[in-house]
Amino acid sequence: MARFQRVGTNIQCTFHAVEYDLLLTLYADLSGCVTAADPEDRRFRRLFPPQVLDSDAANTPRVNEGLLAWREQSLHAADVWLNSATRHRNIYRLIVAVDDIDQVLQLINDMRLMLGASIDIDAFDRDTIAPDDERQHALAIIDHLAWWQEELLALLNDPTTD
Amino acid sequence: MTSPSLPTPVEAPDTEVIQTLDVPWDVIVWDDPVNLMSYVVYVLKKVFGFSTAVATKLMLEVHNNGKALVASEPKDQAEAYVAALQRFGLHATMQKGV
Numbered sequence: 001m002a003r004f005q006r007v008g009t010n011i012q013c014t015f016h017a018v019e020y021d022l023l024l025t026l027y028a029d030l031s032g033c034v035t036a037a038d039p040e041d042r043r044f045r046r047l048f049p050p051q052v053l054d055s056d057a058a059n060t061p062r063v064n065e066g067l068l069a070w071r072e073q074s075l076h077a078a079d080v081w082l083n084s085a086t087r088h089r090n091i092y093r094l095i096v097a098v099d100d101i102d103q104v105l106q107l108i109n110d111m112r113l114m115l116g117a118s119i120d121i122d123a124f125d126r127d128t129i130a131p132d133d134e135r136q137h138a139l140a141i142i143d144h145l146a147w148w149q150e151e152l153l154a155l156l157n158d159p160t161t162d
Numbered sequence: 163m164t165s166p167s168l169p170t171p172v173e174a175p176d177t178e179v180i181q182t183l184d185v186p187w188d189v190i191v192w193d194d195p196v197n198l199m200s201y202v203v204y205v206l207k208k209v210f211g212f213s214t215a216v217a218t219k220l221m222l223e224v225h226n227n228g229k230a231l232v233a234s235e236p237k238d239q240a241e242a243y244v245a246a247l248q249r250f251g252l253h254a255t256m257q258k259g260v
Binding site for chain 2: 047050052053064066071102105112113116121122142150153156
């Protein structure tokens with residue numbers, strides 16, 4: 001069963017119930033992070049980096065209002081999309097137009113960025129942490145979402161499916 | 163004999179203003195441990211219209227050197243590029259070129 005499959009001008013996304021629940025949970029976390037807009041939150045800072053790196057950076061507003069408005073709008077669209085799922089036994093199916101697929105890619109990527117920031121992924125080498133380290137859970141989810149991204153990118157890059 | 167008239171002074175252009183307007187802004191993409199290499203290539207192709215070869219070369223530069231200069235543009239255009247890259251979650255910033 002392909003997770004992502006072209007159906008005419010749409011892409012059908014198929015998730016196991018556990019994965020769909022994971023998506024909903026991560027969506028809630030992401031939405032909460034963006035809505036709170038707390039510049040002290042490491043996750044928020046990763047999602048909203050400064051635009052300018054030079055002596056003017058100090059004058060740049062910490063929260064990029066344009067990017068914030070864009071992410072809020074995207075999250076609203078994601079909410080509508082996630083709630084449009086149809087269920088058959090333990091399988092959830094979601095349809096998205098090919099033209100809108102970037103929003104799905106961005107959503108999955110934002111979830112990965114948020115998880116990475118939550119464990120301060122820049123600050124350690126993942127190969128050196130113990131198997132029972134609590135950060136392994138977030139890393140496993142990051143990797144699982146990466147698998148989805150790779151599958152979706154492979155589909156989008158496949159000229160035979162155009 | 164009349165003394166020659168002094169040349170009319172010509173006002174020098176405000177070179178500081180001209181230089182400020184002309185200086186391009188560099189758009190930089192920084193390495194990070196989360197974004198996938200394939201995703202970075204996809205985004206660079208999407209935002210800049212690069213070929214796969216060019217996007218891959220820049221992605222590898224980011225990966226190997228920690229950052230890559232992906233565009234040098236007037237400020238407005240650089241801002242638009244940074245905004246587009248950040249919407250995709252890439253760690254992108256801009257700075258005045260030298």
